[in-house]
Amino acid sequence: MSGRPKDIPGIDTRIARRDFVGGVLAASGMVGAAPVRAAQDASIAGRWSGPGGIGDYAAANGNTAEVAAAAHRVRDGEFDDALRHIAGRDDVYDLVVVGGGVAGMAAAYALHTCRGAGGRCLVLENHRMFGGESRGNQIEVDGRIVSGPQGANQTGPYTTGLLGDIHRALGLPMDFAFADAAHGSRPLKIANDHFDWVFKRRKVASVGYYCGSRHGWIGDPWDDGLAALPWSADDKRNLLEWMQSPGGHSAPGIVGTTSDPRNLSEADDPGNEDTPLARWLDGMSYHAFVRDVMKCDPSAIARLVDPYLSNTLGAGIDCVSAYGARIMAMPGVSAADWRRSPDRDFLFSFPMGNAIYPRAMVRAMIPAAYADGGLRTLVFGKTRREALDRAENATRVRLRSTVVRVVHDGHPDTAETVSVIYLQDGRLYRVRAKGVVMACGGWIARRIVADMPEDYREAWQGLHYAPILVANVAVRHWRFLDRLGISAARWFDGFGYATNIRRPMMIDGRSEPLSPDAPTMLTFYVPFLKPGDPVAAQTVDARMRLFATSFHDFEMQIRRQMQEMFGAHGFDARRDIAGIVLNRWGHAFVVPEPGFFFGSPDRPPARAYARRGFGRIAFGAAELQGYQTWLAAYQEGTRAALQLI
Ligand SMILES: Cc1cc2nc3c(=O)[nH]c(=O)nc-3n(C[C@H](O)[C@H](O)[C@H](O)COP(=O)(O)OP(=O)(O)OC[C@H]3O[C@@H](n4cnc5c(N)ncnc54)[C@H](O)[C@@H]3O)c2cc1C
Known part of the structure; x- marks a missing residue:
């Protein structure tokens, strides 16, 4: 400092x-x-x-x-023999969900909608409140x-x-x-909302750019063709060329271009549009695409979009794949014509953002968690923590519980239950489950699931x-x-x-x-x-x-x-x-680097292993779609639960 x-x-x-x-x-x-x-x-x-x-x-x-410290203890292997130090609780649930974010609540909600009160579920969340990101x-x-x-x-x-x-x-x-x-x-x-105006240039906000103490404020620089932006003439020419790219880029031997919607459709889950063109884009960074295919100098482009991409894909153009950039509607790789994007404001946010979604799922599963069924209570009201983990609930949500170890009770192919060990107030407890959804990030899932096949673990280590x-x-x-x-x-x-x-x-x-x-x-x-x-x-x-x-x-x-x-x-x-x-x-x-979506010719992507699951353990979190959204979390959490029930 x-x-x-x-x-x-x-x-x-x-x-x-x-x-x-x-x-x-x-x-x-x-x-x-x-x-x-x-x-x-x-x-x-x-x-x-x-x-x-x-x-x-x-x-x-x-x-x-407290949460970060517990996670670091998991990383450092402190709980590798956790089974020997268990304090108590040996309940058996139909489903235990590790992580109370959108994906975890979606997994619990999937069981709730399939089986109603007939399915017993426990969500273990390490923070003092559920919702995750x-x-x-x-x-x-x-x-x-x-x-x-x-x-x-x-x-x-x-x-x-x-x-x-x-x-x-x-x-x-x-x-x-x-x-x-x-x-x-x-x-x-x-x-x-907070994002729609930043890059896509929908005219939904009155925008000003601060260009440092020497130059002060200018209006939206795109309004006057970047004339007022105090960057070098070369940088501005590059930015304009890049921004105004008609798309239409193609690779030798691949039919179609990046601006042909039939080749790159707006799939629900981005990784589902497995075409040669999509694989080609996923094979290089967006930086390489800008430099080698669009023939633009990437440096000014990085300065403009790196913060925005880091806020959605975790890193800048040097790290994310050109296919990841396509999902974010970046010029040259996207069929979406961002320049014609309407001024209509159809993206929006609730006062506390997407906190509304896990809250709404909890209300559906545990109505007593909120004082009434109104929207105001759901958005701003107090969650009754004491209602979340009652023995009579078909779905229970247990806060302040860091899961440190998950392992089948026997061989994964034949075991009838899985042991889930968690840390609460300094003590270790165990519950058993007929199925476990790991609705937390792969960065910690790979350290917790003790009997994870080695190729799964290796794949995740690469992310x-x-x-x-x-x-x-x-x-x-x-x-x-x-x-x-x-x-x-x-x-x-x-x-x-x-x-x-x-x-x-x-x-x-x-x-x-x-x-x-x-x-x-x-x-x-x-x-x-x-x-x-x-x-x-x-x-x-x-x-x-x-x-x-x-x-x-x-x-x-x-x-x-x-x-x-x-x-x-x-x-x-x-x-x-x-x-x-x-x-x-x-x-x-998760940073969707080259290969994140479709892998390489000799190896499937890490997320393919995760989606497969093994034994009685399934994995579901937003990160598996590369571009993390609450809808992705909902889809992946639901899919993981349905794999088990
Ligand atoms: C800054 C930021 C901005 C975003 N903006 C948007 C946006 O505008 N719109 C949008 O749709 N999405 C946005 N996202 C994406 C966000 O990732 C998803 O919307 C969604 O909230 C992810 O849900 P999840 O359940 O997959 O993961 P998480 O929210 O990470 O939930 C996982 C949960 O598991 C818990 N956990 C982890 N390890 C353990 C353990 N060992 N034991 C117990 N619990 C554990 C975590 O604490 C967490 O609560 C944003 C993300 C960030 C970080």
Whole structure:
């Protein structure tokens, strides 16, 4: 860290508000403390995880110190002989699900819909609240509550297809209204979510680009053919050529081109469109495609899109396959004509993002978990934790339970049950199951499942997982954006790369505030990129930076970045920041490198092993689709459960 704390506006402000319950914001700092150390000392843990805001997720912001420490103990082999140290509980379930994210809840929900009360299921989740990457944060600001996602935020397109079916089944609305843009000094377009405006250029937000202290702010650079963007003429020419590519690229010996929709269809699961063209794209990085096929210089393109791709595929163009880039509708590889994408805002988000989906599935399986069946309670209300794990429930959800070992009780081909051992409050317990769905990431599944076939384990070892930090910053007002005439900001250097105001969803005729004079939540997605290094080095280095930086240092970076960008427009970090919640995700995204989707000529992709499962164990998580979405999680979790029941 450069810069002394005293230089950062507000860093010496003593913060003692209700929204900071769950953590202590001490100015002394805790540079370099790792989660394992943090977990051993409650006060350090508080300072590493930081304040958690209020509500259901107050003690479950991102991967907390206690959860990260338990995972590191699994990694270090501490539980290899766990069976010898079991404290108790030997219940038998039809299904045990490891992980209470969207995929895990979908697996439990599949059993619930197939068998109703006739199927006994236990979901084991290591955090203090379920939801995984689909959880939320709330902060109270001067008596008003503002919300944001901890991770997954965007849903849609509106309620068509599978999404519509799920909404209907879970009693979620089929139509939505959002608060009207506020009475600012001028009309602003405000997006319904955090991602749609960033790259695809749907005109759903009034966008400004901050180009550093020398050049300041410009409008959307694409509006004037990049004229105002203070980059070199070569970089701008490259960007324009790339962006305006008509597609139509083909490989020798392969029929069809990348812009022919018949060759590359918009498949439900991307990896299902197994064509020679798809395999060709999956055989190279997008960087190589841009350089060798599109004949563009990739460096400016990387600068523009790497943060965005890292926020969806875990890494930049040097790491992700050209097929992965196609899923993200990148120029040259996608049949989707992004330039004609409509201004219509058909992607949207709930106040706490996709937290709604695991909550809705829990409500369907355990109605007593919520006070009533209304949408407001589901979105904002308190989950009754005491109802989640009652003996009489057909589906039980057990929180604060880290699964450390899963093994068949006998040979996988003949065993009738699987033992699942988990750690809770420092003690080990065992349950048995007729089937187990591993609805957690492969990075930990491969260390937990003791009798996993060696080729499965090897395949998974080849995958890399990238971390991300999601910082939710509650501000007392956003007049500084209003003065700039923007609702969404992008920048290229410093902390994060983008943030924006969202139109809050109307629920029962009311919404969270939407006025420049009222508080709002600004969400920053912060990848830790180091383009050019091998992907293994990039992801490990990024994780070290995420884990070794204290709350205090991240707070300084946030204050400095916001003050630099908005200070001249009426923002004062000391006065205007009301609260910060950090969500650290150690293994946020699998990186779909070349070969991720279709493997190589002599080896199937790792995900093919995972989808096969073995014995009484099935694997299902969003990562198996390469581009992680809540729908992918739902599909993979459901598929895994149906394999077993
Ligand atoms: C920053 C970010 C932004 C995103 N934005 C979007 C978006 O806008 N829209 C979208 O659709 N998707 C988005 N996603 C993708 C997200 O991955 C999926 O939407 C979905 O939430 C993943 O669900 P999952 O169940 O597969 O995995 P997870 O959410 O990771 O759930 C796995 C669960 O298992 C738990 N677990 C792990 N190990 C153990 C263990 N040993 N014992 C017990 N429990 C364990 C984990 O703590 C976790 O709760 C985003 C992801 C991130 C990180």
